Amino acid sequence: MAKKKTTIESKFLPKKVTILSYQRESADSFTIKVDFAVKHEPGQFVQVTLPGIGEAPISICSYSDKFMELNIREVGDLTKNLAKLKVGDKLFIRGPYGKGYPMKDLKGNNVIIIGGGCGVAPLRGIIDYIEQNRADYGDVKLFLGFRTPGDILFQEKIKGWGKNFDVRISVDKLPADSCFAGPVGFVTNMVKNEQIDNKNKVVFVCGPPIMMDVVIKILKEKWFNDDQIFISAERLMHCALGLCGHCMIHGKYTCLDGPVFRWDELKECKND
Numbered sequence: 569m570a571k572k573k574t575t576i577e578s579k580f581l582p583k584k585v586t587i588l589s590y591q592r593e594s595a596d597s598f599t600i601k602v603d604f605a606v607k608h609e610p611g612q613f614v615q616v617t618l619p620g621i622g623e624a625p626i627s628i629c630s631y632s633d634k635f636m637e638l639n640i641r642e643v644g645d646l647t648k649n650l651a652k653l654k655v656g657d658k659l660f661i662r663g664p665y666g667k668g669y670p671m672k673d674l675k676g677n678n679v680i681i682i683g684g685g686c687g688v689a690p691l692r693g694i695i696d697y698i699e700q701n702r703a704d705y706g707d708v709k710l711f712l713g714f715r716t717p718g719d720i721l722f723q724e725k726i727k728g729w730g731k732n733f734d735v736r737i738s739v740d741k742l743p744a745d746s747c748f749a750g751p752v753g754f755v756t757n758m759v760k761n762e763q764i765d766n767k768n769k770v771v772f773v774c775g776p777p778i779m780m781d782v783v784i785k786i787l788k789e790k791w792f793n794d795d796q797i798f799i800s801a802e803r804l805m806h807c808a809l810g811l812c813g814h815c816m817i818h819g820k821y822t823c824l825d826g827p828v829f830r831w832d833e834l835k836e837c838k839n840d
């Protein structure tokens with residue numbers, strides 16, 4: 569009798585996936601769409617592997633249970649080798665891991681999204697989610713900052729977001745030959761100069777740590793409560809399973825308790 573073939577499906581085992589599309593976003597970043605079909609929350613991450621090269625956590629930047637998109641910045645061995653792949657090539661993914669943005673608990677709120685650089689990637693998953701569940705949320709305002717116009721991610725998507733949401737984009741520096749017409753300066757300046765009150769609002773923030781610290785200070789000056797602010801934290805990770813302790817922030821595992829934290833949860837840890 570022929571032996572029955574068994575397949576083990578587990579989020580702890582890497583799965584071989586195929587690249588369905590590849591989009592260059594800027595000189596050092598690109599977005600791939602892969603046939604990894606899993607249910608997940610916006611803000612969760614996966615572990616991406618190229619055998620013999622390495623593994624790294626990458627945020628899911630889409631919201632779909634039919635495919636997955638990942639925006640990747642070329643910084644080291646793994647990400648530079650991922651950048652060389654083409655449509656049809658294979659890689660390995662395990663996950664999804666971590667706690668994402670608690671979108672279901674936040675229904676009925678107006679939403680403010682503040683992103684800096686590659687921190688815009690996990691926030692893109694929230695925007696997809698809100699577009700698919702538009703009636704559940706009020707006004708949506710986006711403040712997105714990039715180094716230069718050439719670093720602006722998801723340019724095609726942003727055009728679409730502009731039709732449904734209030735989208736503001738700033739760049740830190742403007743090259744002489746640029747035709748970018750938006751504000752020049754840190755994204756934090758846009759937030760500071762905006763008249764925003766804290767009524768029925770939640771704020772999602774992701775970007776470099778210094779940017780997130782400044783944004784939180786500004787939001788506090790505008791009377792936002794700690795439990796209205798959600799941030800996505802990045803820490804070096806190994807197992808992503810709560811075993812190795814690499815990702816600890818003052819007693820919390822970023823891979824299990826995060827990467828998304830409500831600010832009052834993380835602030836309490838920082839004061840430990």
Ligand SMILES: Cc1cc2nc3c(=O)[nH]c(=O)nc-3n(C[C@H](O)[C@H](O)[C@H](O)COP(=O)(O)OP(=O)(O)OC[C@H]3O[C@@H](n4cnc5c(N)ncnc54)[C@H](O)[C@@H]3O)c2cc1C
Pocket residue numbers: 613622623624625626627628638639640641642643644645646647648686689690801802803804805827
């Ligand atoms: C929860 C989470 C989500 C992430 N999401 C994304 C994403 O969506 N897209 C993306 O491009 N990257 C993301 N990262 C960062 C990515 O995992 C690292 O850049 C990874 O180390 C790249 O692997 P590498 O082998 O190419 O580079 P490495 O050889 O590991 O590192 C290259 C350089 O980057 C530095 N570095 C490594 N990790 C980090 C980090 N977490 N923060 C700051 N500096 C670091 C190293 O010190 C080194 O200088 C995420 C990290 C976490 C923890």
Ligand code: FES
Pocket residue numbers: 804805806807808809810811812813814815816821822823824
């Ligand atoms: S990455 Fe190992 S405990 Fe979080």
